[in-house]
Amino acid sequence: MDLQSLIDAVSAVVTSHEGELVAFRRDLHRNPEPSWQEVRTTRAIMERLESAGIPAERLDQTGVVVDLGATSPTLRVGLRADIDALPLTERTGLPFASRRKGTAHACGHDVHTTALLGAALALHAHENELRRLGVAVRLLFQPAEESMPGGAHIVLEKGLVDDVDIVFALHCDPRRDLGEIGLRVGPITAAGDQVTVRLTGHGGHTSRPFLTEDLTFALGKVICDLPGVLSRRLDPRAGALLVWGGVHAGGVPNVIPESGEVTGTLRMLDASAWQGIGPLLQELVEAVVAPYGVEAELRHVPGVPPVVNTQWGIDALSAVTVALLGNAGAVPTEQSLGGEDFAWLVMNREGALGRLGTRTPGGPTYDLHRGDLVIDERAIAIGARTYASLPFAALAARGGAALPPIV
Template identity: 50%
Template sequence: MTSDTSTPRTAAGPGELAERIADLVVSHEPTARALRRELHAHPELARTEHRATARVAELLTGTGAHVKLLPGTGLIADVGPAGPRVAVRADLDALRTPESTGLPYASTVPGVAHACGHDVHTASVLGAGLVLADLARTGDLPHGVRLVFQPAEEVMPGGAIDVVGAGALEDVAAIYGLHCDPTLDVGTVGLKAGPITSASDHVTVRLHGTGGHTSRPHLAGDLVFALGQVVTQLPAVLARRVDPRAGVNLTWGAVHAGDAPNAVPAEGYASGTLRCMETEAWQHAGELVEDVVADLVRPYAVRAEVSLVRGVPPVDNEVHSTAALEAASRALLGEDDVLPTRQSLGGEDFAWYLHHVPGAMVRLGTRTPGGPTYDLHRGDFAPDESAIAVGMGVLALTAASARALPARPPAH
């Protein structure tokens, strides 16, 4: 498999290129939609995306793209001339969530589903790649494009770190991505320069004591009571010790201690997610969590062990890259269908790519107009498949037309 290195012809104007890409999207959308349904029916958890990797590689073989499998799962594919490239990224993995959509192509894997739309992301990037490969064959792609199909976005630490370590950003000048947004109607996209998601870490606090009888908690060290103090007071203290504008939020997802009503347990834990809207606050929050937990449990004769798994920093959309996405979106969709969006508390490991090269992420509307809003990470999440064509077009036109490098140097 070799990369297409044909000499580009005189660059088409923005309007002409948008029309050409729109026509190519129509021809390749059935292939992209079929891939989405296949992935949806056969979801794979983080770092087990072997079927998805093989299927995407198969569809790109013969297009002129140079396909390279990544260690484990995932792949990259280069389209068009050699030299500095623009990259577009998709994520392959599914969630450990039972599906309840009732769709004819619903998940066949018990307890696993594409409830975050990564199947739509993958289909959109695959479809954009097919469009770009057509442009490359006719000499209408002015520079090379790299398609990045990343494993393990849904876990911490995520697969983006591994992909960067495997050299996926070598010769890449900028990178773009998208994410399903079920609050936006299909046919629209949401954009924002600057932070668009939040930092996200996993926090687990384990308490250890001697255990004993509930009739004599003073002899045992009342571990359950101490754990209750951690669960209620830690989020409250963080809210007073960190600038409120940083948007620090700690929400517990699991709490467990003991099984018998008349026994004080010797161990217990609380596990949750720490989110920050500002990178600086995120960098210092872990140390603060440890200090506060130690102070909270000290009166109760128990010992605390804090585990913080670094997840992701905020996705910080670079201003020039955001402008490139906006221009492409307006050219394809129209002025009224490119909407401002707000920063969310969700985490996305696309952020790690932006620590190395400039780039931006766009929110892809997936709600059928007039239909219900299916929230992400729910078993009934059912995006409108018309969004695939929108994602294909926006990413293809952005990748093909984003020529100028951002003014600031890439961050490291």
């Protein structure tokens, strides 16, 4: 049985479950859970796997791990999906919209989770082929991708990728058409950190700012000057982008407050520059606020490095994409400034992340992390077929060798 035949076989299983998978995704979408709180989601995944006779283990308090295939493999492949939702309000008006106020699957993790569940069903149905080929598959339903530090650290701490040769993930891309998967060798995402600057000082009446340490003004200088100064102290090829998302200071118009803070994200394209950014941030914050006499506290929380796709990983993902979607389905993609904690799983390891197109061709373009995100649900089956095919394609692509025949 050649690679195309194996892909066709697992795809047929996904097709037989397609309606069920859409219903499963809608249930997750209606009942989103934020990072580290994915209790119901974890239970739903485990119950469906166990009903299919697939042994599953809880990753930690939340999350699920499944091992399929050979017990003494020559190749172990990891497949990862994230299961958490975002702390924002959905505005889609869909009949299965989130019924949990302030929480929504606005990043497509419900699609990733359902696609990996579909792959589990397909691979379980063809587990004999995996065993004959000496391939083991570890499916990781990972919690808390949207937090810093993220759930990938739990995967690492438990050693769940220590014996994995290559690991794959998919991420919804609502700016890419259904039937396309974005591929790129090398960095495909950016490093992403949280940055908070808290200022304290003597407040007072706004009529006499010279008798205070005008904290609000100093905070404004941090907001405006720190990103600019940072761009002059770093090589522009580092691709640094510091953007503020929240400002909190005072509450009335005629009082200069005694404390305030600004918080945001720092994203960087270059991993080596990112690793040494902490001391420079501290130096620049102190320099910006020095004329105003305020005290500054920098809280810099390193988040994730860039995801770096390896050649072997992209060779396998490209082969699957072409087999499932044709040559037009495999499209080049750019490195984004978004962060993704899958980066920790592929650090010093073979692997790849692909961008799964979810935009209805000719339809509106949405974006991630927005309450109006709508995904073409046909992407669920494409994602499931892709995940299920990757273990076979990874074996075929290893060292450029042909897929061993099944006898």
